[in-house]
Amino acid sequence: MINKRINQVKRLISDTVAFLHLKLYIPPENDKVLLISFTNPNLYHRFFYLMVKFYQLSGYTICYPMNFSRFRNLRNKDRYLGLMVREKNFLSINKKNLPPNVIELKDEMFSPDYFVNYFEQQNKQDNVFHVPMSFHPFMYNQGIWDHTINTDRKRFNSIFCYGNFDEQAYLDIKRTEFTVETRTGLLAFFQKKENFISIRGREEVISAGDTLNEKYVFAIKENYGIRMEDIRELLSRFNFYLCCPGVVMPLCHNVIEAMSVGTIPLIQKEYAEVMYPNLRHRTNAVLFKDLNELEHLIHNEIFKYSGQEILTMKNNVLEYYKKYLSPAGMVKNLNQSILEKKLIYLQAEHRSVKFIK
Structure with a gap:
């Protein structure tokens, strides 16, 4: 009990010092300012941070007036939302000398x-805008989202996939209204194939020569957890990326990371239709309706x-x-939607899924 109280006091002191530093922060003059007038950003947790981070990366000064109570709530309640007040010079809480053309979020x-x-x-x-999925938040937070990648290199004409395939964690989507195949189901489908390969390190790809062509190459987290800074470079070595759904919905950050380097999504139709604009077969993706159609694709078409x-x-x-998923592209589209007074849908993950009837 005493240790708990001591830790509470330490946290209060740390929060107080951080808040005072933020009160003293005066951002440089800027004609591009985002004013946040939000009472409940916690509803959207990581996705609120990502949306605001995109404005910062697009050259906006972020102004979010708040009291000490809200500051503590943001700083300590959600690991990703807390980045808004933990990143150095991310935002100002002083609402002074705002330009006339400020963008305001309510x-x-x-x-x-x-x-x-x-x-x-x-x-x-009609009259709506869906804020799109993006990379994992730490890729933006750590400044590794836009590392230069050679997208013109010779690629393996293969299907690549990576991530966590924990059987318990990724079965929740079966209890939703979505009908996409689970990621564990997709893994099981490919594991039965003769050309399935589970890699255990980056070097297996770098030094593979032509031996990985027309293969199904999986980097399963328990065998090979790819370093975040290596993800996009590794993706850029393959023609196709198998898009596995997230925990409770089709959308997952991996597909955005793949598309950022021109790796073509191999994606289930329902998944493609909750990306906006919808991905289109043999235009910017390869679509399949179900496992039977996927079987046909990999044997008769994709290679x-x-x-x-x-x-x-x-x-x-x-x-x-570039047009829809990059920070500059998203901010441009969101600003236009605000101007046109469209309703803006922002993900809240589990909360968003609970709305589905």
């Missing part, structure tokens, strides 16, 4: 009901595309990323 402009259009409105996009077809799809993927 609670009532947003909704966490991210999938309502898909399930109830035939996926119509038989011409070099020109692969190049066209790769370039389309890079263009899609």
